[in-house]
Amino acid sequence: MTTRTASPEAGAAAVRSPRRGRPLWLLLVLAVLLVLMFLSVSVGSRDVQWADIVAAFGGSAEGFDEAAVAKRIPRTLLAVLVGAALGVSGAVMQGVTRNPLADPGILGVNMGASLAVVIGMAHLGLATATGFIWAGIVGAAVTALFVHVIGSLGRGGASPLKLALAGAATSAALSSFISAVVLPRNDIADGVRSWQIGGVGGGTFASISHVLPFLVVGFVVCLLSARGLNLLALGDDLAAGLGERVAISRVTASVGSVVLCGASTAVTGPIGFVGLVIPHVCRLLVGVDHRWLLPFSALTGAALLTAADVVGRVVARPGQIDVGIVTALVGAPFFIYIVRRQKVRSL
Template sequence: MTSQSTVESTAAKLRRSTHVRLAWMLAALAVVAVLMILSTMIGSRNVGLDDVLAAYGGSAAGFDQAAVAKRIPRTLLVVCVGAALGISGAVMQGVTRNPLADPGILGVNTGASLAVVIGIAFFGLSTADGYIWFAIVGATLTAVFVYAVGSLGRQGATPLKLALAGAATAAALSSFISAVVLPRGDIADLARDWQIGGVGGVTFDSVTLILPFLIVGLLISVYSAPGLNALALGDELAAGLGQHVGTTRMVSAAGAVLLCGAATAVAGPIGFVGLVIPHACRLLIGIDHRWLIPFSAVTGAALLTASDILGRIIARPAELDVGILTALIGAPFFIAIVRRQKVRSL
């Protein structure tokens, strides 16, 4: 009876009006469009809408239009990174059935960071195209390690054990990062600036670098969505419905790690986006991953773009890196989730 009631409860949550979901999706896309325009208008020097539209049309005749042209690749990159982190968080929470799962909390970001710092220190890496493969390998190894440690014991990979394993792993890897960077004064500034997490000074090369990984990761995640819906019922019921639980987890996790590694490589370890966005999306459109994953992409892009704009406003004429803003937004949200009584599973 308990299993049957669980199935019925989950199925009821999956059923939500398509019109409602579509309305929220269109609203989120409209918000992203507005934020992209504002992102190109706001900076150390504000520009008008006419100059923004002219710059998007390819003109850079005046100073203001040239300023907008410089901001366009930054805006596109922050949208891509926000989408990647939003999808990654949604998939990780679905794979682990852990409401605390997030690339930062599970230590995946830190693993990618350590790999990139090692690449900077010992292999002479200095550009995003060099960082990206190191970041993906570091993220993958860390994800496997955290899940293996969290799976030890009778109950397997419970949300609490995964969160603790991720926190402990992130702390240990942070120490290794310090051990690599501190003796190397020649790379300290480069490594420190990258670790804060930011999108300033980027070019279209950074956008074209992350875009293929974003597309592949999105396709893998969307393909895995029905399997993630089955996993929400529990492993035994998912297997009974014909799902290969292990394969579903591995494929889904591969998409999430690919997205997280690529985003970390081009923008640094930006935290909490993958934690906050899926929870907010579930409140609006439900838990069906076929909708949750694309909606997390759009709202993740909106959150990171808004954070980037806010960072420019707060510290004008300088700016706060976007990684600092997302931490300020995400930390209280994380505390609120931890304080909830039903934190053991989704």
């Protein structure tokens, strides 16, 4: 039996090929995102013409079609921002934990943010968008820490399988707590149930203005953590030997990821699987360098969530299907594929 070894030239070509294709993929993803944003503004329960779109961008909302476009513009912008946030958050979580199954939804972080927001609404008197966002960030942070501690117990530390199981169990428990909080409160029950599905239909310029500063901070922290994430991928010992402060790098990147996840969940509700699917797709396109992976995850995540919103409006005319349902239909089979293909090995 003969064994075949790859030549050094072949290995070098495999490393270089993603680099050569990065500018092309960047232009392609940007073009797709722009097309999807146009479709999001023009397509829905009622299709509108180009003239109505131009008039709506000019500030006119007199006609029915122009008013429809005026409502779709902030909805589209919110889908872009939240999709980008969830894509980057998932990429950072996978980099920090070296876990191919890491995702804000799978690890229960989304549900922790949801529980904090619901408790704030029901018992703490929160009534402002900023208050909901802070509650979501705190809930996401506490849940992320809890899941990591639980997944680290026992022999072998925090393996991908243990973290996924801890996240699933925590998410189920937190979902029950949300129901327990909401059931006695008929005054908020309908709104919470609708919000828990996860959607961007309620997007307004006001909600965007409230969440945008938090998302900007989260994006900046995550992008500044890209070099540290590259070193963490080599292993803690080697990263420390190269001069990286492993604990600080891991905590800093985690903070950025939690801010993105918590703020997004507070505005749109829990939207799952975007943070799982997008980083894996982007690694195939641009490689594992987080300096490229994070920006591409932002653009591709924005494109995915915008496309999910368009599909949800088209397939259920004149009604709509929230993006949380559409992303679940796409992400659940992908999750099964990753489990079978990766055999839940670490990244």
